[in-house]
Amino acid sequence: MEFLMNPDRERMNLTLVMALLVNGRTVLENFAWASGSEKYAEALKDFGLTYELQGHQLVLNGKGFQYSIPTMLPFKFNEADNVMLWTLASKDDEQLYTFAAEVDDAGIARVNTAKETLQKYFKIKVQKDEPAKFVFNFLRDELNVKKDSLGNVSSVMRNRLLLRALIRNDYLNFEEKSTVHDQWTKMLIYFGAAVKYEGRGMEQLSEFERRLMIAQGKKIERTQFTELSETKVITAREYYVPGDTTEATAFAVLATVGNMPKDNVIKLLNVDLNSSRAGALTCLKRMGANVETVSRREKYGDVFGDVEIKPLASGKRLQGRRFSEDVIATALEEYPLLAVAACYGEGETILRVPKEVRKEMRPKNEFLAVNLRKTGAEVGVYDDGLVIRGLETIVNGSDFDGGDSAQMGLALSVLSLALQNDEPVENMDKVEAMFPGVVDKLKNVLVAENAEKKE
Template identity: 70%
Template sequence: MDFVLNPDRERFQLTLVMALLVNGRTVLEDFAWAAGVERFANALKEFGLDYVQQGHQLVLTGKGFQYDLPSLLPIDFDEECNVMLWTLASKDVEQIYTFAAEADDAGIAQVASAKETLQKYFKVKAVSDEPAKFTFTFGYDEPSIKKDSLGNVAYIMRNRLLLRGLLRSDYITFEEKSTVHDQWTKMLMYFGVKMKYEGRGMEQLSELERRMMIARGQKVERTQFTEMAETKVITAREYYVPGDATEALAFALLTTISSLPKTAKVCVKNVDLNSSRAGALTCFKRMGASFETVSRRERYGDVYGDIEMFPLNPGKRLQGRRFSEDAIATGVKDYPFLAVAACFAEGETILRLPKECRKELRPINDALAENLRKTGAEVGVYDDGLVIRGLETVVNGSDFDGGEIPEIGLALSVLSIALENDEPVAHREVVEKRFPGILEKLNQVMNLKNEKQESEEK
């Protein structure tokens, strides 16, 4: 049974920004909109992006670095999108910009939140400051580059720094211990931006330097080096936005924990396999899930491919694992799927979250744990994350509530479908909005079991 997934939303949004900066046409092959992305494309129209759908292609026409500058800036997207739009505007430090909303409690709160995010990523000077309207200019100076507890530049800040440097023809260089969500970096390289992006470690040292460091007992850690130089023009290219890795993980989880016949096979097509985005798939593989990449393609500056998924062999179980902060960081939005898998795993699974998001995710972990305990699994919430001891057989569990987090809702929906519950997970509309059509497709997977039963009855 083959499935085509929704395009990866994060990559699609970055593609639209890139298309604006291209001096000419960018053609997206095998095109389909990801949820909410067309609204982002319409926001970029205010900067001069034009697009038209032609059959299975989306043709985008950009304006290069001479794009338009709207004085009223949007504030109603998520943080990643808002920051990229504001970065585009920040190339002009003389123009006056405005955040504005309705003068009610919701509008005042929205402007206040936007101001807080703005001042986190930019240096600005206020022109006027009212409860539901903030007018300002961007400063030329950049905030200092701060690294997180893993030794990396947070990906929203990294994307912003690279975009701003590109617009201002700045020279930029920094090193990180690893990378999280480097699609923008690879996209810049693919479209011809003068960049160097490489791993560095012992191999970069001379033989004398290596011997001296060994003699001193010093350890050379491998780092990721990024360097960007002035690029005057970005040329037009064809591009492709692969399928959502989160949706692929949902299919892999359902195939693994449901009671499908051992001959069942599920294939998801053209999945984003960028390791800094799809890290949760790698973690799930470490737990013993049975899936393989059968068609790996390195095109458009990155990697994607088809994944074939199989039920576990009879008598085999997932295995509990300890996942460190750096492992979870590459799929932090997807850790609820690993938590669901842990309920079925032998032994103990520990999910350690990056320090920067622990406080924000603590109430979310509490809600997730409350849902998962309904299966009978032991689930503990602690300062660093979650600890889960699974069951040999999970047969109970219902009345799940995904709340307002679509990834949690989707993970619990997979659990509910696997347990063949009659009632859907509460707040399923949140899941449908973020991952349109995914629940119907997951229910189709369970048809493999029904078809097997019908065949045996005949």
């Protein structure tokens, strides 16, 4: 059976920002809106973006670097999306900008959260700070950029740095040990920005430098170098937003642990295979899942393709594995799905999270563990992640609750479907809002299985 995923939401919204910066027309091929992206496009209208759906294409018209800047800045989106909009506004450091909401508890809390996020990424001068109203202007100076425990700049900060340097015609360079979520960097290159993006190691050193480092006993580590030079114009191009990796991972987990007939094959079309984003599929493969990329297309400046999933051979189980912080950094959105897979694994699976997100992840992991323990699996929650000892056969488990996390709700839906539970997972509205229609698609996989069994 073949399935088409919803478009990747992160990449979709980055594409909309890029379309604004194009002085002319951008065409998105085989178009469908990602969850929430139409509202993001509406927000970008205030900056001058226009668009029209024409058949299977979305045609967008941008303003180049001469886009409009609203004085009332939006702050209703997630952190990454808000920061990109605010970065567009930061081009003008003389203009006064405002966050405003209803003067009630909810409005005051929303503005306070926006203020905290703003000052996390920008230097600003506060002009007025009232309940549910915040007036400020951007300063031209940059914050000192701190690298995380993996030696990388956070993806939100990296995207912001590149966008701000681009719209201000500034020079920028930085070096990282690796990269996570580098879609924006590759998109800039594809649309003609003067970006150098390359791995560096032994081959970049002169013979003298190599010998000197060897003599000093220094280890030559490979790093990722990013450089942006002055760019006058962004080139109008066609583009395509591939399918969501989280949804693809949900299909892969269900097809692997859901007792599919041995002749069943699931094919997921046009999945985002960017290696800095699609780490979860690699993790499943390391655990022994039959997940293969059967068609790989390097197009539109990045890579996507078709993924095929087959059931495990008779008598085979997923194998417990240890996944380090740098691996999990490319699969944080799929973390609950990997935890579900680990419940079926033989032996112990360790899912270590990067240091910077441990405080945020700890309560989420506690909540996830409460649900997973209902299957009988042993789940240990620690500051640095989860340790799970799986079962050969899970025969029960119900009353699952996704809480306020769509990703957790999706993972528990996969678990519930694998167990053939009749009871729905609680808070499924959040799953449907972020991954429209995906649970019904997953149910279709099981219907096909049952039909084949009857035949």
